[in-house]
Amino acid sequence: MKLHHHSVLSLTSSTAVYLFSSSLSAALACFLAGIFIDLDHFLEYFYYFGFRRFSLRNFFRAADDHIYRKFFLFLHSYELAAVFWALSLALIRRPWAWGFSLGFTLHIIADHIYNPCLPTTYLLAFRLRHRFEGERIFPPEIQERYRSRGRFWMKKIPLPAERSRDRA
Secondary structure, eight states, X not given: OOHHHHHHHHHHHHHHHHHHHOOHXXXXXXXXXXXXXXXXXXHHHHHHHXXXXXXXXXXXXXXXXXXXXXXXXXXXXXXXXXXXXXXXXXXXXXXXXXXXXXXXXXXXXXXXXXXOOOTTTTOHHHHHHTTTBHHHHSOHHHHHHHHHSSOTTSOOOOOHHXXXXXXX
């Protein structure tokens, strides 16, 4: 799912949280968690491209097109969402905690629905078991389906092997 979709979902869900709870802290936590969970995509980007010549445009294109060979997605995890819910409901018991858990969980569910993926893709245990290998987490036919949705007007980001061939 793209950033603007997550922004709309987070704004809508945090507004609903505020209307139902009158808690600004819960609404703000819901909004922030619903967007900033995507910070884990920086790990894939830097693992794949390195730190030189970072570009936000390429960062978003690479994440949107699922071009990586490895998908770590440490924050995109139903297991982590369950931990956050347990902590927020059993230990912390503050509105901001369940607001955070809600925004976090909604983000993962939205990604699971929007991104063509396996039923197990957003389980960290599954990704660990398959050593974060992209072809196991997002099989090639699923990635191709994802790439073919729109974005046909944008130039494809070359794989490292393609970049080295272009230089030769």
